[in-house]
Amino acid sequence: MPTNQKQKDLLLDSIVYALLFCIMLSTLYPFYYVLVVSFNQGKDSLLGGIYFWPRTFTLENYATFLTDAKWYNSLLITVARTGVGTLLGVLFTCLVAYGLSHRDLLFRKVYFTVIVFAMYFSGGLIPYYVVLRSLGLLNTFGVYVIPSMLSTFFLLIAISFFREIPIELKESAYMDGANEFVIFYKIILPVSTPLLATMALFLGVGQWNAWLDSAYFVQSDALRTLTFRMMEIINKSNIPIESVGAAASATGVTNYSLQVTSMVVSIAPVVCVYPFLQKYFVQGIMLGSVKG
Numbered sequence: 001m002p003t004n005q006k007q008k009d010l011l012l013d014s015i016v017y018a019l020l021f022c023i024m025l026s027t028l029y030p031f032y033y034v035l036v037v038s039f040n041q042g043k044d045s046l047l048g049g050i051y052f053w054p055r056t057f058t059l060e061n062y063a064t065f066l067t068d069a070k071w072y073n074s075l076l077i078t079v080a081r082t083g084v085g086t087l088l089g090v091l092f093t094c095l096v097a098y099g100l101s102h103r104d105l106l107f108r109k110v111y112f113t114v115i116v117f118a119m120y121f122s123g124g125l126i127p128y129y130v131v132l133r134s135l136g137l138l139n140t141f142g143v144y145v146i147p148s149m150l151s152t153f154f155l156l157i158a159i160s161f162f163r164e165i166p167i168e169l170k171e172s173a174y175m176d177g178a179n180e181f182v183i184f185y186k187i188i189l190p191v192s193t194p195l196l197a198t199m200a201l202f203l204g205v206g207q208w209n210a211w212l213d214s215a216y217f218v219q220s221d222a223l224r225t226l227t228f229r230m231m232e233i234i235n236k237s238n239i240p241i242e243s244v245g246a247a248a249s250a251t252g253v254t255n256y257s258l259q260v261t262s263m264v265v266s267i268a269p270v271v272c273v274y275p276f277l278q279k280y281f282v283q284g285i286m287l288g289s290v291k292g
Helices: 003-038 060-067 069-100 108-120 125-134 152-163 167-175 180-188 193-209 212-216 226-235 255-288
Strands: none
Touching: 003 255, 060 069, 060 255, 069 108, 069 152, 069 180, 069 193, 069 226, 069 255, 108 152, 152 193, 167 180, 193 255, 212 226, 226 255
């Protein structure tokens, strides 16, 4: 290769890497800044000038967050709804998808028509509220997990995924006397790890970040979620610090420092879990998108 061409390629690569580095820096730095401020004294953070490390290191922001009854209870509610909601969502979506993956299912086209219609059209907030009220789910923990037990988006992906599983596996199980539930539990689920991991990641993040249902369908303060508390403190950023913690003003904690601390706490679980599911992420999506 000519020397001039090598120099041009080197220059082009340098420009590309420089642009990628700037993009990476602009994307990651806001998260890093929030982390730094969460470990800095709240009143000192209001003075500005913090860029790369805490100027007055402290753990009081996290201590106030974890010892405040409202924040701690909201964290427990969020963890509970994420765990239960994700488990039920994955289980029931896979159950329905496994049934609809059978090509000889009666009224199969009718079921698919209803599913597709439900994906694109919604009755709206008021009819949804009326349905939840008629089911007795308002102001209960069930309003967080029961309506989300079936994901129509992942239902279609799971149906395509289950169709790709060799029919010989199920036929051999039938010959051994296994019923549909045994086949689903002992054969279908073990070979569907990429799909299950992908569904768990999406549904879990959705449950963890959800706050509208807590705002619209829950009145009990004991059932408020972590994200709702974050939105509440953002919308009321001018409230006195005494309202967010009894000892907050004495330790230098402010509304802003408590806000960024809650952001770190809400982001940390997703950041910790994602690397373990990343290897299944693309594989699950690609396998589920193949039409059988």
